[in-house]
Amino acid sequence: MKLKEASVLLVEDEPLLRETMEAWLKQKAGQAVCAENGMDALRLISAGKFDLIVSDVRMPVMDGISLVKQLNRSGTQKPAVIFISGFSDLSLREAYDLGIEGVVEKPIDREELLALMKRSVAGTDELWRQPLGTPPSAKLKTSFNSLAAALEEKRIAFGRRGFCIRSGPLREGPVEFDVDFEADRQNLRGQGVVRWTAPDEGQVGIEMAHVGDASRAWVLDLLKRMAPVPVIPRSTGSERRSSREIA
Numbered sequence: 001m002k003l004k005e006a007s008v009l010l011v012e013d014e015p016l017l018r019e020t021m022e023a024w025l026k027q028k029a030g031q032a033v034c035a036e037n038g039m040d041a042l043r044l045i046s047a048g049k050f051d052l053i054v055s056d057v058r059m060p061v062m063d064g065i066s067l068v069k070q071l072n073r074s075g076t077q078k079p080a081v082i083f084i085s086g087f088s089d090l091s092l093r094e095a096y097d098l099g100i101e102g103v104v105e106k107p108i109d110r111e112e113l114l115a116l117m118k119r120s121v122a123g124t125d126e127l128w129r130q131p132l133g134t135p136p137s138a139k140l141k142t143s144f145n146s147l148a149a150a151l152e153e154k155r156i157a158f159g160r161r162g163f164c165i166r167s168g169p170l171r172e173g174p175v176e177f178d179v180d181f182e183a184d185r186q187n188l189r190g191q192g193v194v195r196w197t198a199p200d201e202g203q204v205g206i207e208m209a210h211v212g213d214a215s216r217a218w219v220l221d222l223l224k225r226m227a228p229v230p231v232i233p234r235s236t237g238s239e240r241r242s243s244r245e246i247a
Helices: 015-028 038-047 064-073 092-098 110-121 147-152 213-226
Strands: 007-011 031-035 052-056 080-085 102-105 138-144 156-158 162-166 173-181 186-198 203-211
Touching: 007 015, 007 038, 015 031, 015 110, 031 038, 038 052, 038 064, 052 064, 052 110, 064 080, 064 092, 080 110, 092 102, 092 186, 092 203, 102 110, 138 147, 147 156, 156 213, 162 186, 173 203, 186 213, 203 213
Parallel strands: 007 031, 007 052, 052 080, 080 102, 138 173
Antiparallel strands: 156 162, 162 203, 173 186, 186 203
């Protein structure tokens, strides 16, 4: 989907920023509607269809995190969500696990937000066809006996747009990945971005930006069957909770 075809819900409690952002969004998106807080947003969502939510994190009545958790509990397909925040205790790792597409800090860089909005409403099949402009210097290459074994051994976990994997040290930034599942004769190969690292746990979170032609159909089918809520899971371990268990 193109942003010009998308219906966007802005959730912001600051009147001046809400008014300014609404005018800008109406120029960029197909439709833009505003809510003052999470509770007001839920009311609008129950009455209509939105493709994307751009929400502040800290708000009275109901904040952005509570809004997303309520949507996750509903068990129905929810809009893509972007957070805008001046200050929040929510880490990027937690945000991706919650199902947030990305976080833009205040004061808002509109070009950064616009690029994230376009990616958020675009289908993964479309996004993953285009390689990164410059090949990444960092590389992740590993192999497992099978996908089932890797999942059972808590070595890898998939989200809607990325994966968490047990790995040696990797820096945040562009990465080329090559993950082989030998018994399945399947290979996950492409390019992405290391969004967070947890060296003490030996885990990294990678957002997939490009998936090779030989891998793409298999990965898309896998994610369709798994239907994960996180964009990138916060962990490969058994402590992971389903969307309906997030409190």
